[in-house]
Amino acid sequence: xxxxxxxxxxxxxxxxxxxxxxxxxxxxxxxxxxxxxxxxxxxxxxxxxxxxxxxxxxxxxxxxxxxxxxxxxxxxxxxxxxxxxxxxxxxxxxxxxxxxxxxxxxxxxxx
Amino acid sequence: xxxxxxxxxxxxxxxxxxxxxxxxxxxxxxxxxxxxxxxxxxxxxxxxxxxxxxxxxxxxxxxxxxxxxxxxxxxxxxxxxxxxxxxxxxxxxxxxxxxxxxxxxxxxxxxxxxxxxxxxxxxxxxxxxxxxxxxxxxxxxxxxxxxxxxxxxxxxxxxxxxxxxxxxxxxxxxxxxxxxxxxxxxxxxxxxxxxxxxxxxxxxxxxxxxxxxxxxxxxxxxxxxxxxxxxxxxxxxxxxxxxxxxxxxxxxxxxxxxxxxxxxxxxxxxxxxxxxxxxxxxxxxxxxxxxxxxxxxxxxxxxxxxxxxxxxxxxxxxxxxxxxxxxxxxxxxxxxxxxxxxxxxxxxxxxxxxxxxxxxxxxxxxxxxxxxxxxxxxxxxxxxxxxxxxxxxxxxxxxxxxxxxxxxxxxxxxxxxxxxxxxxxxxxxxxxxxxxxxxxxxxxxxxxxxxxxxxxxxxxxxxxxxxxxxxxxxxxxxxxxxxxxxxxxxxxxxxxxxxxxxxxxxxxxxxxxxxxxxxxxxxxxxxxxxxxxxxxxxxxxxxxxxxxxxxxxxxxxxxxxxxxxxxxxxxxxxxxxxxxxxxxxxxxxxxxxxxxxxxxxxxxxxxxxxxxxxxxxxxxxxxxxxxxxxxxxxxxxxxxxxxxxxxxxxxxxxxxxxxxxxxxxxxxxxxxxxxxxxxxxxxxxxxxxxxxxxxxxxxxxxxxxxxxxxxxxxxxxxxxxxxxxxxxxxxxxxxxxxxxxxxxxxxxxxxxxxxxxxxxxxxxxxxxxxxxxxxxxxxxxxxxxxxxxxxxxxxxxxxxxxxxxxxxxxxxxxxxxxxxxxxxxxxxxxxxxxxxxxxxxxxxxxxxxxxxxxxxxxxxxxxxx
Numbered sequence: 001x002x003x004x005x006x007x008x009x010x011x012x013x014x015x016x017x018x019x020x021x022x023x024x025x026x027x028x029x030x031x032x033x034x035x036x037x038x039x040x041x042x043x044x045x046x047x048x049x050x051x052x053x054x055x056x057x058x059x060x061x062x063x064x065x066x067x068x069x070x071x072x073x074x075x076x077x078x079x080x081x082x083x084x085x086x087x088x089x090x091x092x093x094x095x096x097x098x099x100x101x102x103x104x105x106x107x108x109x110x111x
Numbered sequence: 112x113x114x115x116x117x118x119x120x121x122x123x124x125x126x127x128x129x130x131x132x133x134x135x136x137x138x139x140x141x142x143x144x145x146x147x148x149x150x151x152x153x154x155x156x157x158x159x160x161x162x163x164x165x166x167x168x169x170x171x172x173x174x175x176x177x178x179x180x181x182x183x184x185x186x187x188x189x190x191x192x193x194x195x196x197x198x199x200x201x202x203x204x205x206x207x208x209x210x211x212x213x214x215x216x217x218x219x220x221x222x223x224x225x226x227x228x229x230x231x232x233x234x235x236x237x238x239x240x241x242x243x244x245x246x247x248x249x250x251x252x253x254x255x256x257x258x259x260x261x262x263x264x265x266x267x268x269x270x271x272x273x274x275x276x277x278x279x280x281x282x283x284x285x286x287x288x289x290x291x292x293x294x295x296x297x298x299x300x301x302x303x304x305x306x307x308x309x310x311x312x313x314x315x316x317x318x319x320x321x322x323x324x325x326x327x328x329x330x331x332x333x334x335x336x337x338x339x340x341x342x343x344x345x346x347x348x349x350x351x352x353x354x355x356x357x358x359x360x361x362x363x364x365x366x367x368x369x370x371x372x373x374x375x376x377x378x379x380x381x382x383x384x385x386x387x388x389x390x391x392x393x394x395x396x397x398x399x400x401x402x403x404x405x406x407x408x409x410x411x412x413x414x415x416x417x418x419x420x421x422x423x424x425x426x427x428x429x430x431x432x433x434x435x436x437x438x439x440x441x442x443x444x445x446x447x448x449x450x451x452x453x454x455x456x457x458x459x460x461x462x463x464x465x466x467x468x469x470x471x472x473x474x475x476x477x478x479x480x481x482x483x484x485x486x487x488x489x490x491x492x493x494x495x496x497x498x499x500x501x502x503x504x505x506x507x508x509x510x511x512x513x514x515x516x517x518x519x520x521x522x523x524x525x526x527x528x529x530x531x532x533x534x535x536x537x538x539x540x541x542x543x544x545x546x547x548x549x550x551x552x553x554x555x556x557x558x559x560x561x562x563x564x565x566x567x568x569x570x571x572x573x574x575x576x577x578x579x580x581x582x583x584x585x586x587x588x589x590x591x592x593x594x595x596x597x598x599x600x601x602x603x604x605x606x607x608x609x610x611x612x613x614x615x616x617x618x619x620x621x622x623x624x625x626x627x628x629x630x631x632x633x634x635x636x637x638x639x640x641x642x643x644x645x646x647x648x649x650x651x652x653x654x655x656x657x658x659x660x661x662x663x664x665x666x667x668x669x670x671x672x673x674x675x676x677x678x679x680x681x682x683x684x685x686x687x688x689x690x691x692x693x694x695x696x697x698x699x700x701x702x703x704x705x706x707x708x709x710x711x712x713x714x715x716x717x718x719x720x721x722x723x724x725x726x727x728x729x730x731x732x733x734x735x736x737x738x739x740x741x742x743x744x745x746x747x748x749x750x751x752x753x754x755x756x757x758x759x760x761x762x763x764x765x766x767x768x769x770x771x772x773x774x775x776x777x778x779x780x781x782x783x784x785x786x787x788x789x790x791x792x793x794x795x796x797x798x799x800x801x802x803x804x805x806x807x808x809x810x811x812x813x814x815x816x817x818x819x820x821x822x823x824x825x826x827x828x829x830x831x832x833x834x835x836x837x838x839x840x841x842x843x844x845x846x847x848x849x850x851x852x853x854x855x856x857x858x859x860x861x862x863x864x865x866x867x868x869x870x871x872x873x874x875x876x877x878x879x880x881x882x883x884x885x886x887x888x889x890x891x892x893x894x895x896x897x898x899x900x901x902x903x904x905x906x907x908x909x910x911x912x913x914x915x916x917x918x919x920x921x922x923x924x925x926x927x928x929x930x931x932x933x934x935x936x937x938x939x940x941x942x943x944x945x946x947x948x949x950x951x952x953x954x955x956x957x958x959x960x961x962x963x964x965x966x967x968x969x970x971x972x973x974x975x976x
Contacts, residue, residue, distance in 0.1 A: 030135060054178060057178050057179065061118070061178060063113055072142075074145075076141070077138070079134075079138075
């Protein structure tokens with residue numbers, strides 16, 4: 001029962017990466033991020049709020065995203081997240097690392 | 112780090128952040144529900160589906176909170192509050208712990224502070240690393256002329272000399288002895304110490320032959336003059352002479368002689384040091400400052416060769432004793448010549464009070480364990496709800512910490528209060544040691560941490576030890592396999608208490624022995640006046656006449672029954688050994704009886720019985736045949752089977768003397784000594800140091816002032832020190848007594864604590880068998896049988912504790928041999944008494960619970976479980 005609480009089958013840190021990548025599309029609220037991930041991954045990645053919101057808090061703590069309250073399209077108050085400059089840098093770095101890892105796994109599996 | 116900054120911001124906005132998070136989560140849910148409904152799912156199904164799919168909202172919030180906050184810190188805060196609430200419900204536990212721990216912590220604090228002050232005392236000096244102590248080859252001290260040689264040799268940049276002395280201060284009508292240091296006039300300059308008020312000694316004093324100035328310490332200034340700044344220019348009457356106060360030393364000035372320092376500093380003069388011109392009489396301790404590039408090794412060899420040349424130049428005065436002169440770092444000076452026992456006593460006392468604290472901690476541990484056992488269900492639930500073992504253990508340690516803090520809150524103020532109450536006798540000067548400073552705080556902190564761990568760790572670990580759920584299901588009961596820890600606690604306490612009791616009893620018995628030992632003379636009815644006479648002013652027979660004048664004056668005082676003169680104080684540490692031959696019998700190798708010079712009625716004044724022959728009288732003066740009186744051991748050793756009266760004996764440096772009387776043996780040097788041969792010669796036939804003994808019919812303390820007044824104006828230049836006989840006897844006596852009183856008290860304290868602890872733990876050990884007892888009684892066992900069995904268990908535990916404690920005490924016995932007089936470390940009476948006391952206490956502690964257990968109604972006991 002730790003702090004990270006990743007959905008199963010994801011490598012640690014991957015969720016952060018996905019969220020940051022999502023936010024590159026523009027500002028979104030939490031539900032929007034979850035929807036985006038589900039749709040983009042064709043229903044494979046279904047992130048529950050017990051994983052998503054701690055991840056968002058973590059990103060906030062580290063200063064990779066900013067959050068502010070706004071109005072959603074159905075006139076409800078919602079919290080919107082945006083990527084910061086630092087977040088962008090972190091995203092690039094994480095992507096590079098992830099690509100490396102992924103390529104390595106592929107190589108092993110192809111052997 | 113900006114994350115840290117954000118955390119800080121979070122800390123101040125916690126409530127708002129949580130509210131927003133809750134709102135955010137609710138929004139998420141509502142959106143998910145809306146989408147489900149849009150895709151056709153009916154409303155309540157949608158809600159339920161959302162709940163299922165969305166995971167645990169509470170957990171999400173907790174995780175977020177844990178991420179932002181300092182969970183560890185928050186858990187401690189929570190445990191503190193919970194601990195306070197929970198302890199409030201058990202006032203008995205708090206009171207007992209506070210008292211036990213308070214006592215333990217308090218006495219540890221006092222003793223540690225006193226010991227720390229004494230042992231870590233640093234004399235105040237400028238650049239102490241350049242200061243050294245110097246000793247000549249034949250003694251610890253230099254004679255004044257040799258000191259001057261040392262100065263002239265310029266081996267050191269400068270050198271100072273000092274000598275402890277006692278002076279009689281006259282205030283109105285009372286004469287009180289004060290501790291003083293006679294110093295060379297450059298003393299404060301070499302040390303680099305300036306006066307806080309007025310000045311220290313100057314070249315003017317150095318030039319003067321008989322300077323009559325004094326520098327006082329800050330403490331003396333406060334006590335006698337109330338800190339009055341007009342003290343400079345006033346005078347003190349010391350030994351009948353007027354001394355001008357020229358300066359006051361700074362607060363916190365550390366004396367070179369140790370933590371207990373003198374009150375006054377006077378320049379050396381013939382008044383203070385009549386032997387000032389005698390090269391052969393060592394009298395000054397010397398400290399010197401090394402020159403800019405010198406090392407100790409260089410100084411050492413320079414001093415050694417200087418001393419060698421002095422030995423050659425003055426062979427009869429400066430005889431060597433085979434030791435080279437030595438140079439050593441200055442801090443060692445204050446402990447030079449202190450017997451190792453001084454440190455051993457300190458160590459022993461510290462160990463004893465430490466043991467008391469351990470016993471107090473064990474008490475509290477036992478109580479906490481009992482408490483933990485009763486809260487088994489609560490703990491099990493917490494563990495089941497997800498608190499880790501560590502968290503539960505943390506909660507218990509915090510409770511233990513709270514108890515220790517209560518103890519400290521009781522004990523430290525107690526220690527401060529105790530340090531204000533006047534301390535008896537020789538411990539008096541140590542009193543100022545208790546002061547709030549870094550050392551005390553560090554020590555108190557260390558004690559608190561150690562106590563917390565000792566008290567809390569075992570219950571904490573044990574309470575969270577596995578199989579907790581099983582325990583609930585089985586309703587606890589007496590899991591005998593795990594009782595060993597509780598039993599170990601009881602055994603441990605009994606053992607430690609036995610050790611403390613044995614130590615305390617041994618000390619008490621030793622002191623009783625000393626108090627009752629037949630010293631051979633009456634130490635409780637004597638007043639002693641010690642004179643320091645200048646040999647140029649009082650050669651030979653002049654001393655006899657002076658002594659007679661003194662005795663005349665004292666004789667007439669009301670309360671004095673007998674007066675005499677001698678060159679010694681028994682047990683005063685100043686006996687002289689001579690080489691001796693029975694006259695004409697050179698075949699017997701020279702043995703060494705102690706030799707003293709005493710006047711008529713000496714033995715009467717000290718109540719030493721004359722068993723044969725006669726005392727010296729007015730006819731035994733100079734130019735009459737030499738006579739001597741010997742003691743019984745002397746007679747038995749050197750003239751066994753013969754009548755020693757009339758025999759002639761020869762001692763080194765004396766003419767042959769005829770023995771005219773025999774006296775009973777009495778103690779000469781130390782209390783515990785074996786009988787030794789002593790020979791007494793008439794004072795008039797070889798006058799030396801003048802010490803006048805007066806026997807009083809009233810308590811001698813009341814006569815000291817009168818005697819001092821009677822002699823003070825006889826000769827203004829002759830310093831005199833007047834004390835009771837007991838006071839003049841060696842420091843050994845009073846230190847022993849103080850140490851024993853302390854050790855005895857500590858033993859009693861330990862025993863009381865053990866009684867409290869034993870009762871509690873015993874009661875619990877017995878109570879934990881209630882179910883078993885109830886079942887057996889329901890099955891037909893008699894109450895008496897049950898009682899017997901429980902008592903047998905108690906007895907078994909006691910026996911184990913006594914065995915272990917007894918073995919440990921026996922093991923330590925050889926270490927005690929140095930302190931004990933008249934009592935061996937293996938003394939059976941002591942051990943017997945200690946064992947009996949503990950047995951009684953232990954059985955009493957066990958009987959009540961045993962009776963209660965056997966009286967309990969079986970059905971009620973079972974139902975209660």
